[in-house]
Each structure stands twice: as structure tokens, then as C-alpha cells.
Amino acid sequence: MTGFVIEALRIYVTNPPWEYWSFAGWALSKTLTGIDHDTARIFHKTAWWIHTFIALGFIAYIPYSRLLHMITTPANHFMASLKPAGYLEPIRDFETAESFGAGKLEDFTWKQIFDSDACTRCGRCQDGCPAYLSGKPLSPKKLVQDLKTYWLEKAPAADAAKRAGAPAEGEAKPVGKNAVLKLLEKVDGVVDWALRGTKGVGAQEAPEKAMVGEVIDLHELWACTNCMYCQAHCSSSIEHVPKVVGMRQHKVLMEADFGQELQLTFRNMENNSNPWGIGSHLRADWAKDLGVKTLSEDPKVEYLFYVGCSGSFDDRGKKVSVAFAKILKAAGVSFGILGNEEGCCGDSAMRGGNEYLYQTLAQANIEVMKGYGVKKIVATCPHGYNALKKDYPNFGGEFEVYHHTEIIADLISKGKITLKKPVEGLFTFHDSCFLGRYNGLYEQPRSVLKAVPGMKLAEMERSRDRSFCCGAGGARMWMEEDIGERINNMRTDQALATGADRIAVGCPFCLTMMSDGLKARGKEEAAAALDVAEIVWKAMGLEEEKPPVDVCAPPAA
Ligand code: SF4
Numbered sequence: 001m002t003g004f005v006i007e008a009l010r011i012y013v014t015n016p017p018w019e020y021w022s023f024a025g026w027a028l029s030k031t032l033t034g035i036d037h038d039t040a041r042i043f044h045k046t047a048w049w050i051h052t053f054i055a056l057g058f059i060a061y062i063p064y065s066r067l068l069h070m071i072t073t074p075a076n077h078f079m080a081s082l083k084p085a086g087y088l089e090p091i092r093d094f095e096t097a098e099s100f101g102a103g104k105l106e107d108f109t110w111k112q113i114f115d116s117d118a119c120t121r122c123g124r125c126q127d128g129c130p131a132y133l134s135g136k137p138l139s140p141k142k143l144v145q146d147l148k149t150y151w152l153e154k155a156p157a158a159d160a161a162k163r164a165g166a167p168a169e170g171e172a173k174p175v176g177k178n179a180v181l182k183l184l185e186k187v188d189g190v191v192d193w194a195l196r197g198t199k200g201v202g203a204q205e206a207p208e209k210a211m212v213g214e215v216i217d218l219h220e221l222w223a224c225t226n227c228m229y230c231q232a233h234c235s236s237s238i239e240h241v242p243k244v245v246g247m248r249q250h251k252v253l254m255e256a257d258f259g260q261e262l263q264l265t266f267r268n269m270e271n272n273s274n275p276w277g278i279g280s281h282l283r284a285d286w287a288k289d290l291g292v293k294t295l296s297e298d299p300k301v302e303y304l305f306y307v308g309c310s311g312s313f314d315d316r317g318k319k320v321s322v323a324f325a326k327i328l329k330a331a332g333v334s335f336g337i338l339g340n341e342e343g344c345c346g347d348s349a350m351r352g353g354n355e356y357l358y359q360t361l362a363q364a365n366i367e368v369m370k371g372y373g374v375k376k377i378v379a380t381c382p383h384g385y386n387a388l389k390k391d392y393p394n395f396g397g398e399f400e401v402y403h404h405t406e407i408i409a410d411l412i413s414k415g416k417i418t419l420k421k422p423v424e425g426l427f428t429f430h431d432s433c434f435l436g437r438y439n440g441l442y443e444q445p446r447s448v449l450k451a452v453p454g455m456k457l458a459e460m461e462r463s464r465d466r467s468f469c470c471g472a473g474g475a476r477m478w479m480e481e482d483i484g485e486r487i488n489n490m491r492t493d494q495a496l497a498t499g500a501d502r503i504a505v506g507c508p509f510c511l512t513m514m515s516d517g518l519k520a521r522g523k524e525e526a527a528a529a530l531d532v533a534e535i536v537w538k539a540m541g542l543e544e545e546k547p548p549v550d551v552c553a554p555p556a557a
């Protein structure tokens with residue numbers, strides 16, 4: 001406003017021929033009548049100084065106000081990670097590091113701390129956070145804000161402690177540029193003293209709060225499903241998930257302080273390379289009647305079908321493995337499995353904070369796969385798919401990795417399989433977080449479903465990149481959910497709200513969660529959750545369906 005007044009006074013006195021281009025000042029100058037030019041000049045100079053002080057004062061105020069994000073948010077966008085979506089940097093120095101994960105603020109990278117400064121508190125992250133919306137004590141917005149408040153509390157103390165540190169005996173006196181920096185630090189100290197009326201906050205006054213446990217509550221920390229909604233929708237490119245996993249790593253690797261259910265899961269993974277602890281020698285039993293070869297029998301196959309733990313041990317998951325193997329065989333695809341040489345992909349260990357276990361499992365798998373010269377891998381589980389595709393390359397596991405819906409879509413488009421048997425019912429597709437937001441696979445499963453004769457597909461309100469998690473990611477699959485509403489029930493309600501009686505999925509974890517949700521809602525008879533592979537195999541019409549056996553019927557005469 002003061003700028004327009006200055007402009008009006010200048011135009012009033014000088015009256016240049018192009019004045020109307022500065023239309024605001026020009027219009028205002030027309031109201032200045034009856035002031036002589038000398039008085040106007042004095043007003044102009046006064047207004048100029050007032051304007052200068054206001055403008056400079058405003059700039060100086062920015063770092064102390066919410067307006068700081070005008071600078072930090074664009075900067076954070078600019079410095080956003082160029083790694084694949086949801087990528088987690090592995091711990092690379094297990095042999096030499098003295099601490100693991102993020103137990104204190106200094107354990108975060110500077111970028112992770114800078115993230116919190118960029119938060120505009122818009123709340124978009126929590127609008128689709130399954131933990132927040134189901135009443136758990138986790139809000140990604142609050143998590144970022146709590147970390148920011150904590151670092152603002154800690155920063156002056158750390159700064160003062162740094163300043164208080166005199167050069168140790170024998171330490172060289174600062175010279176040249178260092179001397180200037182020291183001098184500037186002293187000036188800073190004087191300004192601090194003047195502002196606070198104190199000699200500065202000493203290191204001994206640093207807040208004693210533990211970052212993990214007090215600043216970030218443990219229920220909050222373990223409620224995250226790693227669904228990545230927050231990250232994908234953050235207006236400031238803030239990365240929430242790596243912070244959560246970093247803090248979990250601290251609890252697991254440094255303090256061995258985590259839930260009993262997860263302890264059992266990790267022990268099972270260590271002993272039997274699967275979260276259930278089922279004998280690893282039973283891993284390939286699902287395939288024994290299918291004539292599927294292992295790579296030890298025939299390593300010269302095009303694809304390794306990485307079956308994963310659910311596909312190998314879970315009753316529902318095994319049916320998906322069978323359906324997919326039958327599709328591949330019917331299409332004449334050259335593939336094999338690792339059989340008992342396959343191990344858990346380690347995703348749940350990694351996201352549950354047990355990076356050491358994850359790396360052990362990953363390296364064992366990579367060694368076996370490389371031993372057979374594997375080039376292409378197909379997985380039915382998006383968690384294994386994501387780990388093999390994005391995380392295994394960190395340990396030398398460079399493979400072409402596909403999700404089974406990609407392969408099926410390709411087989412349909414090339415005419416290698418024909419879908420002729422119509423399906424009944426109204427379907428809705430639930431986007432798995434690790435397939436959709438993590439890997440952008442939204443179209444492939446839908447194109448497969450649309451190729452099925454008679455397919456009626458209804459979209460949920462929260463679908464594609466806005467999909468609502470089933471509640472099983474981030475190792476939550478193996479933990480009890482005793483706070484708030486069950487996430488899988490909420491997602492089931494969203495699916496049923498479309499009027500659908502068939503929930504199609506592309507993930508064994510989602511399959512379990514949706515099936516449980518239907519049971520919880522008393523809909524297990526009227527509705528069903530099915531994997532895309534099961535729907536396709538049925539639509540291929542190659543298998544005669546046996547009618548259910550009526551055990552109450554009288555024996556035939
Ligand atoms: S990853 Fe998902 S569950 Fe975790 S904080 Fe973000 S939105 Fe919430």
C-alpha cells in the first residue's frame with residue numbers, strides 16, 4: 001500500500017507522459033489535489049522510508065513466521081528425491097556403524113529435518129491416511145509438526161553448545177576466513193543475548209525428551225502402514241515414510257523394544273524364512289500337482305515366478321499361485337520357481353525396522369537367483385515385487401521385475417490367452433498401495449478385468465492414487481489392531497458402498513484383509529474377494545467347475 005502512495009506522490013510531482021501505465025499510482029495521484037509540490041516531495045521521502053522499513057522488516061520477519069514456507073516449500077520441491085517412489089535408503093554400514101536408525105534428531109539427514117520446515121500444515125497428507133482416519137494416534141501432519149517443534153526446541157541449545165566450545169588445547173587458533181566466521185558467531189551471540197535477555201541457552205538446558213517414545217509416541221510410530229498416501233499427496237514433497245522406518249529401526253536394532261507379535265514374526269522369518277514359521281521345506285507344496293519345474297530342474301526358463309510367502313503358505317494365497325501358474329502354462333510361458341530355495345522377500349522386516357534381517361533375506365535370495373542366471377522375475381505379491389524391483393538392486397540384485405497383472409495384460413493383448421467364460425456379479429478393484437502409489441500400476445489390472453466377458457466394474461470413491469490402504473502394509477499385517485476402527489473393515493465398507501459383490505485385488509495381503517472385512521461385515525456368503533489371476537483363470541473356462549458336494553444328500557440308490 002505504501003508503495004502505491006509513493007508512486008502516486010511521484011506521479012503527482014513529475015507527471016510523466018506514460019503515467020497511466022502505472023495505473024494504481026496514477027489513479028491515486030488524481031486524488032491528490034491542493035498539495036503543493038514541495039510538501040508532496042517531503043511526503044514522498046517520508047513514505048519512501050516508511051515503505052523501506054516495512055519491506056525490510058517483513059523480510060526479516062519471514063524466518064520467524066509461518067511465511068517461511070514461501071521459501072522452504074519451493075526449495076523442498078527442488079530438492080525432492082529423484083529415487084523411485086517410496087524408495088528407502090538401506091543401512092550400508094552394518095559392520096562399522098555404532099548406531100542404526102533415527103533415535104535422535106541428529107540421526108536424520110539434513111534433508112529430513114529441512115522437510116519439517118517446508119510443511120504448510122495444509123493437512124492433505126492426513127486426508128487419506130488410513131491410520132488417522134481410523135482413529136489411531138497418528139497424523140502425518142502432526143508427526144512432521146512435532147519433529148519441527150522438537151528441532152526448534154533443540155536447535156538453540158545445540159547452537160549455544162557449539163558456540164560455548166572454546167578451542168581445545170593445542171587446537172590451532174582460527175585464522176583468515178575462520179577468524180571472520182568466529183567473529184560473526186560472536187556477533188550472533190550478542191544478538192541472541194539482547195533478544196533473550198540472557199547469556200544464551202546452554203547445552204545443559206537442552207530438552208531431555210526422547211524423540212522416539214516421547215516426541216513421537218510409540219503407538220503413533222507403529223500405526224503407520226507405509227501406504228505412502230501422505231507422501232504422494234504432500235503439497236511440499238515431504239517424505240514421511242523414511243522417517244517412520246528410520247525411527248522403527250532405532251527401536252528394533254538399537255533398543256530391541258517392539259511388540260511381541262513382531263518379535264515372533266521376525267523369529268519366524270529368521271528360522272523358516274516366512275512370517276508364519278511354517279517349515280520352509282513345504283514352500284513348494286502348492287505346486288506339486290501342477291508339473292511346475294524348479295530352476296534346479298530347468299534353469300533355462302524365461303521367467304522366475306517368485307511366489308513369495310503368502311503364495312507359498314497361506315491357503316488363500318496358494319490358490320492365487322495355482323491360478324497364475326495355470327495361466328502361464330496355458331499360455332505357453334516358459335517359467336520356473338525356486339521351490340525350497342526361495343526365501344521371504346524381507347519387505348515386512350524392512351518396514352518393521354529390522355533392516356538387518358531384511359538384508360540377510362534379500363542377499364540370500366539374490367545369491368540363489370544370480371546362481372541360476374535369473375533375468376526376469378514375475379511376482380503375485382506387490383510387496384515382493386516392490387522389494388525385488390527397487391530395493392534388491394542395492395545389493396547387486398538387478399532383475400527385470402513384473403507384477404503378474406502386467407504379464408496377464410500382455411498375454412491377453414498378444415492373444416496368448418482367451419477369456420471366453422462370462423463372470424457374474426458387480427466388481428470393484430482395490431488398488432494395493434505397493435502396486436499403485438509405489439509403482440504406478442493402475443491400468444494393467446483394470447485392463448485385465450475389462451477384458452473379462454460380462455465384467456461390470458464399479459470404481460470406489462477412493463481409488464487409484466487416492467486408494468485407501470487395506471491396513472496390512474508396513475508390517476502391520478503381523479500386528480494386532482486394537483486402537484480405533486479396523487482399517488480393513490473401513491476399506492471393505494468403501495468397496496461395498498459401490499454396490500459391488502466382488503472385490504478384485506492384486507495383492508495377497510489385500511486379499512486376506514478384504515476377505516476378513518467381508519466376514520466382519522457378515523458378507524462372506526453374499527460377496528467375495530478374488531485375485532485378478534483367479535478371475536482370469538475362471539474366465540478362461542479351461543477347468544470344469546465341480547459342483548459343491550452336498551454331504552446331507554441321501555446316497556444314490
Ligand atoms: S504412510 Fe500411510 S499410514 Fe503412514 S502416515 Fe502416511 S498416510 Fe498414514
Ligand code: SF4
Pocket residue numbers: 118119120121122123124125126140141144233234235236237238
Ligand atoms: S501434506 Fe505435506 S505440507 Fe501439508 S500438512 Fe501434510 S506434511 Fe505438511
